[in-house]
Amino acid sequence: MKYKVNKKGFYGEFGGAWIPEMMYPNIKELRDNYLKILGNNEFNKTFSSLLNDYAGRPSPLYHAKRLSSFYNTNIFLKREDLNHTGAHKINNTIGQILIAQRLGKTRIIAETGAGQHGVATATVCALTGLKCTIYMGKLDIERQKPNVLRMKMLGAEVVPALSGNMTLKDATNEAMRDWINNPIGTYYLIGSAVGPHPYPDLVAKLQSVISREIKWQLKEKTGKIDPDYIIACVGGGSNALGSFYHYLNRKHVKLVAVEAAGKGIDTNESAATTVLGRTGVIHGSKTVLMQNDDGQITEPYSISAGLDYPGIGPFLAYLGKSGRVIFENITDNEALKAAFTLTHLEGIIPALEPSHALALLGKVKFRKNDVIVVTLSGRGDKDMAAYISYLEKQQPDETRI
Numbered sequence: 001m002k003y004k005v006n007k008k009g010f011y012g013e014f015g016g017a018w019i020p021e022m023m024y025p026n027i028k029e030l031r032d033n034y035l036k037i038l039g040n041n042e043f044n045k046t047f048s049s050l051l052n053d054y055a056g057r058p059s060p061l062y063h064a065k066r067l068s069s070f071y072n073t074n075i076f077l078k079r080e081d082l083n084h085t086g087a088h089k090i091n092n093t094i095g096q097i098l099i100a101q102r103l104g105k106t107r108i109i110a111e112t113g114a115g116q117h118g119v120a121t122a123t124v125c126a127l128t129g130l131k132c133t134i135y136m137g138k139l140d141i142e143r144q145k146p147n148v149l150r151m152k153m154l155g156a157e158v159v160p161a162l163s164g165n166m167t168l169k170d171a172t173n174e175a176m177r178d179w180i181n182n183p184i185g186t187y188y189l190i191g192s193a194v195g196p197h198p199y200p201d202l203v204a205k206l207q208s209v210i211s212r213e214i215k216w217q218l219k220e221k222t223g224k225i226d227p228d229y230i231i232a233c234v235g236g237g238s239n240a241l242g243s244f245y246h247y248l249n250r251k252h253v254k255l256v257a258v259e260a261a262g263k264g265i266d267t268n269e270s271a272a273t274t275v276l277g278r279t280g281v282i283h284g285s286k287t288v289l290m291q292n293d294d295g296q297i298t299e300p301y302s303i304s305a306g307l308d309y310p311g312i313g314p315f316l317a318y319l320g321k322s323g324r325v326i327f328e329n330i331t332d333n334e335a336l337k338a339a340f341t342l343t344h345l346e347g348i349i350p351a352l353e354p355s356h357a358l359a360l361l362g363k364v365k366f367r368k369n370d371v372i373v374v375t376l377s378g379r380g381d382k383d384m385a386a387y388i389s390y391l392e393k394q395q396p397d398e399t400r401i
């Protein structure tokens, strides 16, 4: 396929492995082995059986009839929210923990922002009996109590990151530092399609199960493999790449990635990386990221902790630059409103992240015969406080439709 990483880990100008020398042996070990492991029969058997029997796949492709008639088109929701632990993140953590085992690792480290990746990692560590350390910004620990408690119950050690703004970027720095200090026996389980090569390729491949299922599910439901649009939200890009992967070469399928505009792209409180960012290096990868004139990374903002990252992965950056993927952005308020629309019409409370993808339904003029797949990357349990506080600020009828 045309959209493929090259041997050095680049997608056009983006990607690579911009890492300190001390991290090189670990990255090299993973790079030299991941394709072999992914191609191995026994690995694939174990991976599929855990995806099915443990995570609950295939996740349904749901024809949302009331939402469809509201927008006067045909909308299918890819229900990653129904996975074990409540999001698409579990697809990646199951795959990577099996790789860690095959590399003989006994200890897992990971970063987390909202705590979804931390929970998914702590879950698979409990499943396999591997030791688990999760780095999380001190501020995020305070903001995401329930997920911190889940990680602890699952047996993980949660270590607060005290540098910078004490959020995801800082947690990632701490996890990388840990890996450098513990070069033997430890595996770094990255949560999105970001970081040095081969992580972006590895995570995209593990999440590609999403689009593999969409193909046969859509065929079963509509008689056609191809929708007109696939829409997904973007933090680092893993659920979007997973949703797009098997459609990249099917040119007539429009692929739309939705970033978080936060309070608006001109407010200094935004996470719309492709609008506000330019090329630079973050967490071992050359990609598009938000930075000031000195090249210092600027703090992103979004109401949704899962989209609150100053970069996007290099694969998605390349797909955006080449025009294959269209980027859009949605504000906090538009996302909140879309979450209530879905809830009231379909009885599904989405996470704040995919509510950004849902909000696009009200901004693009679709044709009546269009078939649109929206990836519902996670469920809304973790976001109840934000939803209730929004509700309390509205006039009585404003959230009804």
Ligand SMILES: *Cc1c(COP(=O)(O)O)cnc(C)c1O
Binding pocket: 087, 088, 089, 116, 117, 191, 192, 193, 233, 234, 235, 236, 237, 238, 239, 240, 306, 307, 351, 353, 354, 377, 378, 379
């Ligand atoms: C983490 C997360 C995201 C953002 O991460 P991607 O790697 O861009 O997919 C989106 N939705 C949910 C529910 C998440 O937990």
